[in-house]
Structure formats: C-alpha cells, structure tokens
Amino acid sequence: DSGVTQTPKHLITATGQRVTLRCSPRSGDLSVYWYQQSLDQGLQFLIQYYNGEERAKGNILERFSAQQFPDLHSELNLSSLELGDSALYFCASSPDSLGAYGYTFGSGTRLTVV
Amino acid sequence: AQSVAQPEDQVNVAEGNPLTVKCTYSVSGNPYLFWYVQYPNRGLQFLLKYITGDNLVKGSYGFEAEFNKSQTSFHLKKPSALVSDSALYFCAVVTGRRALTFGSGTRLQVQP
Numbered sequence: 001d002s003g004v005t006q007t008p009k010h011l012i013t014a015t016g017q018r019v020t021l022r023c024s025p026r027s028g029d030l031s032v033y034w035y036q037q038s039l040d041q042g043l044q045f046l047i048q049y050y051n052g053e054e055r056a057k058g059n060i061l062e063r064f065s066a067q068q069f070p071d072l073h074s075e076l077n078l079s080s081l082e083l084g085d086s087a088l089y090f091c092a093s094s095p096d097s098l099g100a101y102g103y104t105f106g107s108g109t110r111l112t113v114v
Numbered sequence: 115a116q117s118v119a120q121p122e123d124q125v126n127v128a129e130g131n132p133l134t135v136k137c138t139y140s141v142s143g144n145p146y147l148f149w150y151v152q153y154p155n156r157g158l159q160f161l162l163k164y165i166t167g168d169n170l171v172k173g174s175y176g177f178e179a180e181f182n183k184s185q186t187s188f189h190l191k192k193p194s195a196l197v198s199d200s201a202l203y204f205c206a207v208v209t210g211r212r213a214l215t216f217g218s219g220t221r222l223q224v225q226p
Contacts, residue, residue, distance in 0.1 A: 105157035
C-alpha cells in the first residue's frame with residue numbers, strides 16, 4: 001500500500017456520460033498530480049494541485065476538470081466521455097510543490113468507455 | 115520545455131546477466147531525474163532519484179543509475195538481473211515549476 005488511495009478501481013461507462021475519480025494523497029503530502037496512461041500515449045500529465053491551488057497544467061482536455069479540497073483529497077471530473085478517454089488514470093502525491101522528493105502513486109482507476 | 119527519451123521499447127536479458135535501460139533527457143536548467151517501475155495492474159513504484167551530488171545513485175532492489183551531464187543521460191543498471199525484475203520501467207524528469215515528464219517506458223524481460 002503506497003498510501004495514496006484511488007477510488008473506484010474500475011469504472012465502465014457509456015459515451016457522453018460524466019464520471020468522477022477520487023484520490024486521497026499520502027498523509028502529509030500537499031501536492032496531488034493526475035496522470036492519464038494509455039497504450040498509445042504513455043503517461044500524460046494532466047494537472048497538479050498544491051495545498052488547494054492549481055499549480056501546473058498539462059495536456060488536460062476542456063471536458064476534464066479537477067479540484068483539491070481543504071482536506072487535500074482531489075477529484076478528477078471527466079465529462080462528455082468519448083471512447084478515446086478509456087485509459088488508466090493515476091493520482092500521485094508529493095510533500096512539496098516541485099516534486100523534488102519524487103511522487104507516490106496510487107494504484108489507478110481503469111476507465112472503460114463503451 | 116522538458117522531455118525524456120527511452121530509445122528501447124523492450125530490453126531482453128538473461129537472468130544473472132547485467133542489465134541497462136537507457137534514458138536521455140532534455141531540460142533547461144538543472145534536472146531532477148527519477149526511475150519508476152510498473153508491474154502489471156499496479157501503480158508506479160519509485161526506484162531511485164538524482165537531485166544533486168554523486169553521479170552514481172543507488173536505489174531499491176539493487177538498481178542504480180548514473181547521471182551523465184555531458185551526455186544528458188540517466189541510464190538504469192543492475193549488475194545481475196532477476197526474473198522478478200521483469201516489468202515496465204519509466205524514466206522521468208522535472209525541473210522548475212513543472213510536473214514530472216515521463217518517458218515512453220521500456221519493457222524489461224528477464225529470461226530464466
């Protein structure tokens with residue numbers, strides 16, 4: 001157990017729907033990062049939050065949004081889902097904003113859009 | 115911008131032989147470099163990191179990596195491979211106010 005908790009582990013939904021992925025960071029970590037892992041594009045950085053504020057943005061689609069709550073857990077919202085959104089979504093956390101200590105990853109949420 | 119290249123999609127090695135997984139990076143500024151390993155249906159696990167100091171970094175499970183600034187490389191090595199080392203390995207870099215950028219991954223297959 002890495003200490004980063006992601007729920008749900010698996011999600012199957014239809015095109016056009018909206019889903020929410022949840023992440024609880026490791027105790028004491030202030031940064032949360034979201035990554036998408038697909039077969040053809042590897043690990044793509046989506047977005048980072050640090051202590052409740054958006055810190056960095058990557059290749060996140062406009063249909064996707066995220067937030068970090070006062071208790072530091074984070075949610076990634078995916079809407080108007082398309083078949084191509086099927087992927088493994090990872091959350092990671094780190095104690096600092098720069099990631100100098102490395103990240104701790106959760107076990108991921110596998111999203112299947114049918 | 116920052117980027118990482120892992121030129122080999124797959125590396126095959128016999129158990130007991132030394133292994134090398136290659137990584138080169140491109141950044142402006144001083145990089146923080148990392149290696150992660152991913153087993154099937156699992157998240158990424160931290161192996162080792164280079165921040166500053168000694169160019170040879172030792173990490174988990176007997177792995178080590180050598181930072182070479184002139185060649186902008188950070189190759190992962192292990193003196194004697196185990197079948198259980200078979201997994202997907204990712205090199206990653208971060209510098210400045212950015213998140214980790216990962217390479218495309220290298221699948222390591224260790225044959226008995």
